[in-house]
Amino acid sequence: MATIECIPNVSEGRRADVVERIADAIRGIPGVRLLDYSSDASHNRSVFTLAGDAEPLRLAVLALFEQATAAIDLRTHRGEHPRLGAVDVVPFVPIEGVTMDECVALAKAVGAEVSERFGVPVYLYEDASANPLRKNLEDIRRGEYEGLAAKMASPMWAPDFGAAAPHPSAGASVIGARMPLVAYNINLNTDRVDVAKKIAAAIRHSSGGLRYVKAMGVKVEDRNLAQVSMNLTNYQKTPIFRVFELVKREAERYGVSILESEIVGLVPSAALVSSAEFYLQLERFSDGQILENQLRHL
Amino acid sequence: MATIECIPNVSEGRRADVVERIADAIRGIPGVRLLDYSSDASHNRSVFTLAGDAEPLRLAVLALFEQATAAIDLRTHRGEHPRLGAVDVVPFVPIEGVTMDECVALAKAVGAEVSERFGVPVYLYEDASANPLRKNLEDIRRGEYEGLAAKMASPMWAPDFGAAAPHPSAGASVIGARMPLVAYNINLNTDRVDVAKKIAAAIRHSSGGLRYVKAMGVKVEDRNLAQVSMNLTNYQKTPIFRVFELVKREAERYGVSILESEIVGLVPSAALVSSAEFYLQLERFSDGQILENQLRHL
Numbered sequence: 104m105a106t107i108e109c110i111p112n113v114s115e116g117r118r119a120d121v122v123e124r125i126a127d128a129i130r131g132i133p134g135v136r137l138l139d140y141s142s143d144a145s146h147n148r149s150v151f152t153l154a155g156d157a158e159p160l161r162l163a164v165l166a167l168f169e170q171a172t173a174a175i176d177l178r179t180h181r182g183e184h185p186r187l188g189a190v191d192v193v194p195f196v197p198i199e200g201v202t203m204d205e206c207v208a209l210a211k212a213v214g215a216e217v218s219e220r221f222g223v224p225v226y227l228y229e230d231a232s233a234n235p236l237r238k239n240l241e242d243i244r245r246g247e248y249e250g251l252a253a254k255m256a257s258p259m260w261a262p263d264f265g266a267a268a269p270h271p272s273a274g275a276s277v278i279g280a281r282m283p284l285v286a287y288n289i290n291l292n293t294d295r296v297d298v299a300k301k302i303a304a305a306i307r308h309s310s311g312g313l314r315y316v317k318a319m320g321v322k323v324e325d326r327n328l329a330q331v332s333m334n335l336t337n338y339q340k341t342p343i344f345r346v347f348e349l350v351k352r353e354a355e356r357y358g359v360s361i362l363e364s365e366i367v368g369l370v371p372s373a374a375l376v377s378s379a380e381f382y383l384q385l386e387r388f389s390d391g392q393i394l395e396n397q398l399r400h401l
Numbered sequence: 402m403a404t405i406e407c408i409p410n411v412s413e414g415r416r417a418d419v420v421e422r423i424a425d426a427i428r429g430i431p432g433v434r435l436l437d438y439s440s441d442a443s444h445n446r447s448v449f450t451l452a453g454d455a456e457p458l459r460l461a462v463l464a465l466f467e468q469a470t471a472a473i474d475l476r477t478h479r480g481e482h483p484r485l486g487a488v489d490v491v492p493f494v495p496i497e498g499v500t501m502d503e504c505v506a507l508a509k510a511v512g513a514e515v516s517e518r519f520g521v522p523v524y525l526y527e528d529a530s531a532n533p534l535r536k537n538l539e540d541i542r543r544g545e546y547e548g549l550a551a552k553m554a555s556p557m558w559a560p561d562f563g564a565a566a567p568h569p570s571a572g573a574s575v576i577g578a579r580m581p582l583v584a585y586n587i588n589l590n591t592d593r594v595d596v597a598k599k600i601a602a603a604i605r606h607s608s609g610g611l612r613y614v615k616a617m618g619v620k621v622e623d624r625n626l627a628q629v630s631m632n633l634t635n636y637q638k639t640p641i642f643r644v645f646e647l648v649k650r651e652a653e654r655y656g657v658s659i660l661e662s663e664i665v666g667l668v669p670s671a672a673l674v675s676s677a678e679f680y681l682q683l684e685r686f687s688d689g690q691i692l693e694n695q696l697r698h699l
Contacts, residue, residue, distance in 0.1 A: 106696055138695065154696055198692060283692065347681050363684040369692045372670050379673035382680040383645050386661040394496060394581065394667045395693070397436065398404055398452050 105201035107209065108138075108283065109153045109160050112192040113171050114180055116142040116149050121174045125151070128166040134159030147182025148191070154198070157209045164193060164213050165220065168276075172221050176272040177248040187244050187251060188223065188274035195231075195280045198371065206280035207231045211263075214278045218265030221273065224255070225264040228279035232263075240277060248274045282315075285335040285374055286367035287343060289350050292360045296322045299329035302353045306331070306346065313349065315341035328362065338374040344381040403499035405507065406436075406581065407451045407458050410490040411469050412478055414440040414447050419472045423449070426464040432457030445480025446489070452496070455507045462491055462511050463518065466574075470519050474570040475546040485542050485549060486521065486572035493529075493578045496669065504578035505529045509561075512576045516563030519571065522553070523562040526577035530561075538575060546572045580613075583633040583672055584665035585641060587648050590658045594620045597627035600651045604629070604644065611647065613639035626660065636672040642679040 135155040142149040175189035195206040214225035251269045254260045261267045299320030304310045307318040315337035427435045433453040440447040473487035493504040512523035549567045552558045559565045597618030602608045605616040613635035
């Protein structure tokens with residue numbers, strides 16, 4: 104059985120009854136697990152975390168769209184978080200026994216059905232988008248719901264599915280597939296934030312560093328430490344150990360060493376196993392040798 | 402749900418019908434998965450690999466005893482492998498969501514029931530044994546079935562469960578709990594087997610090295626390489642990374658470096674995750690952060 108994670112972001116974080124109706128609709132789909140959901144009132148936004156195989160997830164996301172588009176009206180929606188639609192973003196993330204291509208196919212199938220059934224235009228993003236200008240969520244969302252009608256009038260911003268005009272109350276939705284994020288921080292043996300900032304600039308993609316690294320240098324106030332705070336957006340192509348070794352090398356340049364590192368939140372076990380493989384110089388190793396994988400697949 | 406592995410070794414490797422009857426008896430217990438079984442005719446011995454929670458495993462091992470004691474007679478059994486009983490050894494191995502103490506309790510419960518129901522005396526071994534002289538399987542089995550009556554007459558070898566005399570046809574059984582073994586080899590950048598032998602002697606427990614390491618130096622003939630070939634008998638207390646680093650340091654002494662390492666067969670993911678934690682200097686990390694663990698437990 105494949106495991107795909109899906110994290111729909113919905114533009115409602117204040118009316119608990121609406122959030123509960125959406126949660127109940129998800130729970131009503133056999134084969135889907137609702138792992139978590141939480142609402143932020145100031146953002147006026149809720150994030151649902153679902154897991155399951157492709158077909159039950161497809162049904163769950165459609166059920167979520169049905170509830171959200173019936174209850175949410177972007178014309179009166181206010182909140183701090185940028186948003187384009189009632190169901191704002193829906194990423195599908197491959198976890199186990201499933202390829203990125205299969206998640207892309209799922210995103211496209213759901214996108215097509217959403218535009219047909221609910222009249223909501225859909226943009227594909229990240230790995231599901233073939234258009235390099237429309238991979239980045241922030242680019243697609245720029246201008247938000249309020250600027251959407253004008254933006255969609257430009258041929259450059261014709262949606263991937265549906266008409267080139269916003270749904271009056273539900274706006275548009277961004278649906279796609281991406282790798283799981285790993286939030287990874289490295290604490291330095293120094294309080295010099297300027298060093299952390301220089302290291303961050305050296306290793307992050309946006310300023311010439313590693314392809315799947317976002318990084319910034321910050322101060323951990325309560326411990327008086329400088330930290331390189333990172334998001335690793337594809338742990339397969341830019342693995343944790345390479346980031347760690349590069350930070351270590353750059354830190355040496357300033358006479359600084361690594362105090363410790365930390366993973367914030369969840370991490371796929373493969374992201375850690377690949378670091379063990381690297382440092383132990385493991386050859387001829389396959390995922391099938393991990394005992395838990397054997398037990399799970401039998 | 403807890404996952405315990407159980408690997409009963411049965412003294413029958415030639416009569417396929419007997420082996421199949423045992424396999425069928427195991428398959429008949431709901432909640433137990435028969436992951437593997439294989440027979441060796443020259444050893445005249447079969448090894449079954451089962452996984453499940455404590456209660457179904459208890460029933461499966463009793464069902465195995467019922468079939469094996471009915472079909473196997475040690476008085477006429479011949480084979481290359483040393484053995485004490487029809488069901489020779491039954492280790493329980495904690496895999497996930499279960500402690501060693503729980504596996505010890507299971508071994509004792511099964512041992513008591515085996516002696517009562519089938520009249521087979523039982524020795525506890527490894528972590529299930531409180532007697533330091535009776536932890537090691539080889540010590541308990543020394544003398545084999547043929548020497549068992551004389552051995553059991555000594556108070557030192559009174560069994561943990563049952564009478565101090567062998568079952569006429571089924572001998573005695575050794576039941577216990579142990580950590581999973583990790584078969585781990587390190588290939589050196591040299592063909593000098595003497596270097597591999599010296600490193601093996603330096604790192605193994607028996608000659609003064611790490612507590613849970615068995616090691617020997619061998620030649621990998623087809624690649625003309627020297628290898629340190631190891632069994633790690635408790636990867637929690639003697640972790641892989643510490644073995645790797647010690648071998649690397651000892652090899653330097655002879656001007657030799659590590660070419661690569663390899664894990665033979667299965668390995669619990671925790672054994673690799675702990676190496677990632679070590680090399681990445683990960684702090685504040687818990688198993689609950691591994692995505693797959695979250696998905697499995699919900």
